[in-house]
Amino acid sequence: MRIVVHGQQAFGKAVLEALLKRGESVIAVYVAPEKPGAKPDPLKEAALAANLPVYQPDSYRKPEVWEQFRSLKPDLQVMAFVTLFVPEQFLNIPTHGSIQYHPSLLPAYRGPSAINWPIIKGEKETGLSIFWPDNGLDTGDVLLQKTTPISDTDTVGSVYFDRLFPMGVDAMLEAVDLVRAGKAPRIKQDESKATYEGRCGPDNAKIDWGKPWIQIDRLIRGCNPSPGAWTVFDGKPLKIFEARPLPAKDPKGIGGRMGEVVAVDGDSFTVVCADGRIRVTRVQAEGGKKIDASEFIATARLAAGTRLG
Numbered sequence: 001m002r003i004v005v006h007g008q009q010a011f012g013k014a015v016l017e018a019l020l021k022r023g024e025s026v027i028a029v030y031v032a033p034e035k036p037g038a039k040p041d042p043l044k045e046a047a048l049a050a051n052l053p054v055y056q057p058d059s060y061r062k063p064e065v066w067e068q069f070r071s072l073k074p075d076l077q078v079m080a081f082v083t084l085f086v087p088e089q090f091l092n093i094p095t096h097g098s099i100q101y102h103p104s105l106l107p108a109y110r111g112p113s114a115i116n117w118p119i120i121k122g123e124k125e126t127g128l129s130i131f132w133p134d135n136g137l138d139t140g141d142v143l144l145q146k147t148t149p150i151s152d153t154d155t156v157g158s159v160y161f162d163r164l165f166p167m168g169v170d171a172m173l174e175a176v177d178l179v180r181a182g183k184a185p186r187i188k189q190d191e192s193k194a195t196y197e198g199r200c201g202p203d204n205a206k207i208d209w210g211k212p213w214i215q216i217d218r219l220i221r222g223c224n225p226s227p228g229a230w231t232v233f234d235g236k237p238l239k240i241f242e243a244r245p246l247p248a249k250d251p252k253g254i255g256g257r258m259g260e261v262v263a264v265d266g267d268s269f270t271v272v273c274a275d276g277r278i279r280v281t282r283v284q285a286e287g288g289k290k291i292d293a294s295e296f297i298a299t300a301r302l303a304a305g306t307r308l309g
């Protein structure tokens with residue numbers, strides 16, 4: 001099959017390299033255009049290194065872009081981390097259509113932050129879907145899915161980089177094989193089970209110390225590494241990336257006010273929440289780098305009695 005890879009960043013690069021490694025006939029690569037002054041996208045660099053033609057249209061709604069794609073005579077478009085909207089006029093050009101990766105078990109968690117929200121909302125399982133995209137937002141028929149558990153210590157980073165990333169590359173190869181064999185299913189998504197969550201951004205990531213420890217813990221893990229759960233220290237945002245919850249046996253005896261730093265140790269500081277405490281071990285001050293809490297305590301002169309938020 002004549003395959004076109006469409007995507008960006010490390011995942012797109014990994015999918016391209018996996019296809020090339022096993023001898024697939026990749027004929028071209030489509031990559032999101034870089035912003036002014038930005039470094040070349042990793043997928044673009046990998047494509048150029050493999051002497052593949054690279055296309056970077058700023059929109060896929062233009063007939064001339066469709067004609068360019070059609071001239072390649074593609075059999076299948078493999079979409080690995082695509083952020084620009086791609087209409088059906090483009091998707092349906094290849095002989096066998098287009099398949100796309102999404103890091104959730106569709107129809108659950110459609111949208112751009114599909115890894116963050118399952119952790120924040122306390123799901124015990126997530127996964128990935130390879131689906132046939134259409135004009136909707138993650139609404140196309142499902143080709144295959146893979147699942148993975150979410151532990152009480154998982155972060156966005158561990159779920160994605162340790163599992164959904166490598167699983168996704170393998171799933172893409174499996175999906176290509178199914179398409180080639182004429183055995184790729186098209187399973188309708190159950191709209192009654194569909195959920196959509198918007199982008200998880202700074203507005204969603206602010207810590208409310210009046211919430212239970214379990215919600216704060218999930219928020220911190222579900223925003224690590226991005227966008228970073230945050231609170232306010234000395235009038236400025238302070239992101240918290242690593243912390244351990246300390247549930248109180250008796251919430252009435254936790255001591256201190258909500259958001260108050262009640263203990264400062266050599267490598268951590270402890271903050272009061274509604275039904276326990278949160279022991280913080282890694283942070284990032286505004287304009288700074290991620291550092292261990294011990295370094296922050298020393299440089300910021302954090303002391304017990306300080307109130308965050």
